[in-house]
Amino acid sequence: MNKTILKAILAANLIMITVLVFIYPQLMVAPGKLIPGHTQINTDCFACHAPLSGVLSERCITCHKPADIGRLLTTGQAITKPKTSTPFHQALNSQDCVACHSDHAGVMRFMKKSHFNHALLQKTTSEQCQNCHKPPTDSLHQQITSHCAQCHTQEQWKPTTFDHTQYFSLTGDHNTRCVTCHERNDYSHYTCYGCHEHSPENIRRKHIEEGINNFDNCVECHRSASEHDINDGDGKRNSEKEDD
Amino acid sequence: MITSLWRHHILPFCLLLGLLAAATLAGDYLLHRLNLLWVGRYLGIPGTVLIIISLIYSLRKRKIITAVNPKALLTFHEFTAWLGSLLVLIHAGIHFNSILPWLATVAMSVNVVSGLVGKLLLNQSRRHVQGERENLQLLGFSRVEVEQALFWDAVTLDAMTKWRKVHIPIFIVFVILALGHIISIFLFWGWV
Numbered sequence: 524m525n526k527t528i529l530k531a532i533l534a535a536n537l538i539m540i541t542v543l544v545f546i547y548p549q550l551m552v553a554p555g556k557l558i559p560g561h562t563q564i565n566t567d568c569f570a571c572h573a574p575l576s577g578v579l580s581e582r583c584i585t586c587h588k589p590a591d592i593g594r595l596l597t598t599g600q601a602i603t604k605p606k607t608s609t610p611f612h613q614a615l616n617s618q619d620c621v622a623c624h625s626d627h628a629g630v631m632r633f634m635k636k637s638h639f640n641h642a643l644l645q646k647t648t649s650e651q652c653q654n655c656h657k658p659p660t661d662s663l664h665q666q667i668t669s670h671c672a673q674c675h676t677q678e679q680w681k682p683t684t685f686d687h688t689q690y691f692s693l694t695g696d697h698n699t700r701c702v703t704c705h706e707r708n709d710y711s712h713y714t715c716y717g718c719h720e721h722s723p724e725n726i727r728r729k730h731i732e733e734g735i736n737n738f739d740n741c742v743e744c745h746r747s748a749s750e751h752d753i754n755d756g757d758g759k760r761n762s763e764k765e766d767d
Numbered sequence: 768m769i770t771s772l773w774r775h776h777i778l779p780f781c782l783l784l785g786l787l788a789a790a791t792l793a794g795d796y797l798l799h800r801l802n803l804l805w806v807g808r809y810l811g812i813p814g815t816v817l818i819i820i821s822l823i824y825s826l827r828k829r830k831i832i833t834a835v836n837p838k839a840l841l842t843f844h845e846f847t848a849w850l851g852s853l854l855v856l857i858h859a860g861i862h863f864n865s866i867l868p869w870l871a872t873v874a875m876s877v878n879v880v881s882g883l884v885g886k887l888l889l890n891q892s893r894r895h896v897q898g899e900r901e902n903l904q905l906l907g908f909s910r911v912e913v914e915q916a917l918f919w920d921a922v923t924l925d926a927m928t929k930w931r932k933v934h935i936p937i938f939i940v941f942v943i944l945a946l947g948h949i950i951s952i953f954l955f956w957g958w959v
Contacts, residue, residue: 540944550865
């Protein structure tokens with residue numbers, strides 16, 4: 524084949540490809556299909572992309588009003604089946620859409636699959652777990668209405684960070700309702716006078732008889748119901764001394 | 768004759784191309800296995816840089832530079848272009864997202880094949896056919912008989928000669944398509 528003809532064919536093909544790039548950018552240069560909700564802007568790359576800057580949140584917000592996200596569609600209709608129980612985009616620290624969202628099948632493949640980052644929420648909102656999360660229905664959690672962070676982190680639900688036996692073993696009669704010791708579901712405080720067995724008067728009398736004057740913080744010495752498991756203040760528990 | 772040319776020239780050429788394909792698949796597999804897919808996104812950059820560096824040989828061949836031994840530069844050209852192509856192939860991966868970069872990849876692959884044919888096989892094959900022709904003539908075969916015996920070797924050689932002619936034009940096509948891909952990435956991707 525004549526070299527000039529070959530060059531002419533290649534040049535014609537390149538011109539054709541260039542034309543196709545501008546007519547069908549979604550096929551020629553876009554990294555995969557858009558999500559179904561973005562079908563209408565399939566050929567309008569600059570609806571989301573800014574030249575040399577990538578996707579800008581400002582362009583997302585022109586359609587997705589932050590106040591409506593989770594409540595209304597971009598068409599103004601109410602969302603019948605929301606993905607989250609509570610709209611939360613209104614309480615985000617910043618409107619950085621691409622920090623969490625992506626599009627184009629080829630790009631979304633590279634997105635790290637991570638769970639929701641609670642640090643994105645405003646502090647007051649992030650502390651109100653029950654606004655977004657339904658409490659578990661087991662017998663323990665049914666007794667608790669708040670202060671989730673005392674046991675759970677915002678990174679993951681399990682494992683919990685709290686081990687009650689480090690403070691007090693819930694054995695025998697002490698395996699009871701949480702509110703017996705933690706009044707008003709406040710787990711930052713406790714009382715040992717929530718049952719009929721312990722009253723301020725009989726506790727005071729018993730300790731005075733033993734020559735103990737400082738008995739306000741019970742768990743400082745008592746970590747279980749066992750009478751032999753008592754820390755006498757020198758760093759050792761009586762049960763350990765018996766082993767010595 | 769056909770068997771001889773195949774075993775001594777075409778087969779090594781196929782093995783070299785096969786090595787490129789195998790290395791591509793191995794690289795792609797490792798990136799997936801080690802959860803390093805993001806690395807593949809950036810391998811196009813060093814791959815392109817290596818291919819550009821390999822063009823020093825073209826400058827020497829056209830006497831734009833004269834300092835370095837052309838044979839050494841040819842070896843350098845083969846190595847850097849092969850390695851650059853490998854990185855670009857791993858970068859392309861197996862994901863078909865858009866047509867333009869894939870056209871560029873196809874053009875680059877054609878260019879690699881034509882380059883290997885032209886630089887690694889053509890001269891050897893030409894010498895091989897010439898040697899066979901001389902042997903047959905020494906054995907007393909007539910010119911017609913020699914041409915008949917070497918018919919398929921001659922056809923193969925002719926096809927290889929055409930591949931070499933494609934090398935530069937298809938490289939220009941590759942450059943234009945790759946530039947289109949690079950410009951579109953700069954235009955649409957957020958680098959900051």
